[in-house]
Amino acid sequence: MKITEIKSCIVGPSISAEQFISEHFFLFVIKGSMNGYDGNKHHTLKPGESCIVRKNRLARYNKVKDNGQFEKVIFFFDEVFLRNFQKKHSITFLKHVSDDTFIKLKKDILISSFLLSLEPYYNSSGDINKTFSDVKREELLLILLELQPELSDILFDFGIPGRLDLEEFMQKNYKFNVSMERFAFLTGRSLSSFKRDFKTTFNETPNRWLTKRRLQEARFLVEQKRQRPTDIYLDLGFEDLSHFSFAFKKEFGVSASSL
Known part of the structure; x- marks a missing residue:
């Protein structure tokens, strides 16, 4: 066979x-x-x-x-x-x-x-x-x-993730659509210390920073790389196209499709 x-x-x-x-x-x-x-x-x-x-x-x-x-x-x-x-x-x-x-x-x-x-x-x-x-x-x-x-x-390494550089980790992984608890675990922090360190590092809440960072990348891909919103929203961590379109227009004052 x-x-x-x-x-x-x-x-x-x-x-x-x-x-x-x-x-x-x-x-x-x-x-x-x-x-x-x-x-x-x-x-x-x-x-x-x-x-x-x-x-x-x-x-x-x-x-x-x-x-x-x-x-x-x-x-x-x-x-x-x-x-x-x-x-x-x-x-x-x-x-x-x-x-x-x-x-x-x-x-x-x-x-x-x-x-x-x-x-x-x-x-x-x-x-x-x-x-x-x-x-x-x-x-x-x-x-x-x-x-x-x-x-x-x-x-056979049964340890848990150690404490990582928060800025480096988030800049590398912001496109992944996972919970704050997961991000905290993977950076070696409790949820409370993750939120506290995040505010110190980025001067933003995690949810707000993630949305802005993803939208910045989206605008670059649409304007500079000529990619279509329908082709990129999932890869950038947005759950659906309507949420992406609403957030994009709210952030930049124009729709992604018009760019």
Whole structure:
């Protein structure tokens, strides 16, 4: 059986649309392609390629269908599973930690063979039978650590984000539409200290600063890059076009479409 004949499956929760990665997960693209953006780099995953997407990061991804089809395999590695795995297996830490959110994996017959081995475990609804899901997760993780031992430094780091430079972080991540609680957590702060430090750094409330910063970028893209409002509002963190249009005209006195 070819890998292209394997069905889509997700072992774990559905991928959150919130853009905050709460748990590490393995992603393999069967058909189509996946584009990812982490606030710094753009990443593309083509058919036959796989990656680890690391937790406690902000990321945006979109799928590109091939002849109307997009197929993928996703395995989540949550903290409970990883701690149990660590108790059973000897883990070596190499201190060679990549800072990327999307960590491309080497192509190897071990991964291909593993994916082909999933076929008998699909149940009638097209999911991996729960009886075997942890067994297959453990098998996959053993393969990944064999191929790229440096992944242990990422997967088995159970710490929480440390205190980061607030201005640098927000200038990099203002386009992500996540809650203030998420921003606070990712910068190593409580919500109250995040708001207090934000006011000291930017002399604005977080919500007001985010709106203004996104609108400034929107005006640049419309005026200088000749991009259409309909093509940019989601990427800038606005939930819908009407909200974006209203906020733009209120801020600049003209509509984005008129520019």
